[in-house]
Amino acid sequence: MSHTDPAVAFVGGGNMAHSLIGAMTRTGTAPARIQVAEPDAARRAQLARDFGVAVHAEAVDAVAGADLVVLAVKPQVLGAVCAALGPRIAARRPLLVSIAAGVRIDQIDTWLGGGFPIVRAMPNTPALIGAGATGLIANAAATADQRAQAEALLTAAGRTAWIAREDLMDAVTALSGSGPAYFFLLVEALEDAAVAHGLPRETARALATQTCLGAGRMLVESGEPPATLRERVTSPGGTTQAALEAFAAGDFRRLVGQAVEAAVQRGRALSAAH
Numbered sequence: 429m430s431h432t433d434p435a436v437a438f439v440g441g442g443n444m445a446h447s448l449i450g451a452m453t454r455t456g457t458a459p460a461r462i463q464v465a466e467p468d469a470a471r472r473a474q475l476a477r478d479f480g481v482a483v484h485a486e487a488v489d490a491v492a493g494a495d496l497v498v499l500a501v502k503p504q505v506l507g508a509v510c511a512a513l514g515p516r517i518a519a520r521r522p523l524l525v526s527i528a529a530g531v532r533i534d535q536i537d538t539w540l541g542g543g544f545p546i547v548r549a550m551p552n553t554p555a556l557i558g559a560g561a562t563g564l565i566a567n568a569a570a571t572a573d574q575r576a577q578a579e580a581l582l583t584a585a586g587r588t589a590w591i592a593r594e595d596l597m598d599a600v601t602a603l604s605g606s607g608p609a610y611f612f613l614l615v616e617a618l619e620d621a622a623v624a625h626g627l628p629r630e631t632a633r634a635l636a637t638q639t640c641l642g643a644g645r646m647l648v649e650s651g652e653p654p655a656t657l658r659e660r661v662t663s664p665g666g667t668t669q670a671a672l673e674a675f676a677a678g679d680f681r682r683l684v685g686q687a688v689e690a691a692v693q694r695g696r697a698l699s700a701a702h
């Protein structure tokens with residue numbers, strides 16, 4: 429990003445805001461272009477220390493002069509936050525970028541008072557190291573320039589993909605939003621299994637972690653389908669085949685499908701709760 433970057437305000441300075449601000453400053457956004465509102469004094473101090481951004485206790489103080497406001501609070505408090513914010517930004521109508529899971533654009537617009545340009549984004553925690561994956565969708569009030577601003581902000585944190593319909597955001601949330609936790613769980617389980625077979629925990633964790641990195645990099649860098657990469661590891665009658673048969677006997681794909689379905693349903697329930 430350049431010095432013509434939009435002035436960005438974050439409302440909520442928790443985990444995801446920390447990740448996104450880290451990505452922005454690493455990729456060249458001047459800290460002076462970023463304001464953050466966060467009620468917790470210790471978190472405010474950490475954001476100021478880590479990134480040199482201006483911090484505020486109140487959202488209204490952070491959004492004054494902002495071109496783009498990132499809504500990075502929990503879904504449960506977003507209604508109250510928007511209702512308080514709407515009248516303060518109604519004259520200028522900056523772009524709102526919400527990263528809240530399960531909250532629809534029309535709900536946010538209603539809470540704000542109506543007629544706001546809004547982009548809904550679903551990032552994930554690897555945004556912290558620039559390896560995030562984010563799904564995006566905009567409403568009709570967002571201009572092409574504003575869509576590009578939202579995309580640039582999230583691209584600083586990794587890959588982005590626009591989706592065609594908002595109801596697909598529940599699938600994005602269940603796939604890439606929650607997805608890092610699925611891979612962490614698999615690494616935990618692999619580590620425990622290897623320890624049960626006698627490997628020291630430190631060695632098991634190091635090998636499981638590096639295997640996860642290696643598999644991930646091969647997926648990204650080879651451009652080959654995951655099935656092809658899997659088949660190349662699987663010698664006929666060998667160890668991998670034996671392991672994959674055990675996964676199949678436990679109906680691993682069905683279990684993964686059920687997990688994603690549960691996350692999709694939870695996203696829908698969160699929307700319905702507002």
Ligand SMILES: NC(=O)C1=CN([C@@H]2O[C@H](COP(=O)(O)OP(=O)(O)OC[C@H]3O[C@@H](n4cnc5c(N)ncnc54)[C@H](OP(=O)(O)O)[C@@H]3O)[C@@H](O)[C@H]2O)C=CC1
Pocket residue numbers: 439440441442443444445465466467468471486487500501502503505509527528529550551552553605
């Ligand atoms: N974690 C993840 O992997 C992902 C999360 N998300 C979404 O991102 C959003 C933020 O999640 P996450 O960062 O994990 O949550 P956090 O709880 O870490 O961050 C939210 C922050 O907002 C603060 N806050 C509460 N009320 C206000 C207010 N009125 N004004 C300003 N700040 C306020 C909270 O303070 P306090 O705790 O004191 O209330 C907290 O520090 C959620 O909506 C979530 O659905 C999206 C993608 C991935």
Ligand SMILES: O=C(O)[C@@H]1CCC=N1
Pocket residue numbers: 529601605606
């Ligand atoms: O678990 C959650 O609800 C949030 C959204 C995606 C990742 N974390």
